[in-house]
Amino acid sequence: MRKFTLLVALLLSCAFTFAQSIEFTREGSVVASGSAVTVTEINPDKRAMDPELLVVNNGQEALAVTLKVTTMRVTGGFIGFCGFEEGEFGNCIPVNVGTPVSKTMTLAAGASKNPDVELQTPKDDVDGEVMLELIVGDNVINTITVNFLRGSYNSINSLDANTNVYFSGNEFSYHFNDVANRQLNIYNVTGSLVKSVSLETEGTVAINSLNKGVYIYEVKENGKRIAAHKCVIR
Incomplete structure (x- = not known):
């Protein structure tokens, strides 16, 4: 029984350590787990709204990190999961409502990677929300939401x-x-x-x-x- 208790304590300690070392950042600031980011601007060249997030490994060792993207709703476009892969350019995968998409990569100690989760749209009136989960092993260590609002949706403050x-x-x-x-x-x-x-x-x-x-x-x-x-x- 004592060995089992020690094992549970060790696993909880590891999960806490991962939660401290793997983080979302935006414009140099940490985005706390459980918080929300709102994007209202669109890149006219890409016709996409990008929250410009980074996944950062502040730990002392490389970790295999999974990023799971779930589209909760979207109007006026679609969510593309275009980053979080080895190399400079990733494979852009549409993330439909009800069909989460996950990607796993090894993130070196001190390294960061752009998830490149965007709302891609030909329109000026868009509304969307996605949930981003960082997973190490079997542990979800960080969860945030990204709200995309522009045009009439932003003007009525719909979120x-x-x-x-x-x-x-x-x-x-x-x-x-x-x-x-x-x-x-x-x-x-x-x-x-x-x-x-x-x-x-x-x-x-x-x-x-x-x-x-x-x-x-x-x-x-x-x-x-x-x-x-x-x-x-x-």
Whole structure:
């Protein structure tokens, strides 16, 4: 029993060490696990929106690192996973909603690599969200989300939580000052609608029937989306 306890402690210690040594950075600053990055600018030459992230190995030894990319939603373009490979140029793979893509490479001590996860689009109105997970062995050591917003989606601030709708625990509460045709829609990470409720002027919506996990909720008013955000049911 003591040997088993020591083994568990050793594995936890290794996972903690990996979490400290493998990080996302952006413009020289560490992007903390659990945080979100928002991209609003588009490269006119590439017609792509790039968060300009780096995966950095701050440890003392080379590590085999897997980067898993999951598209949670996208409108007006597609997500391309074009980096995180040996050599200067990577193989650009589309990442469709519900079909995560993973790449594994050995990252030398002190080295960094651009994941090159982009929203590629011919349009000026785009909306997308991807989840990036860094994995060493069987351990997910770092998870961040990237929000892509431009044009009309950015102008309505669609990834900020609607101030009239609040998520807490296992329910939503809401309050509006006027009467309108409003609806709350909840989607899972594959983009499937799992719950839809019409909203009055005030009330609550219980969601304890849903499984634990990450969801996207949106609020529509007269058929037009006025807000959307991510929520986590624990």
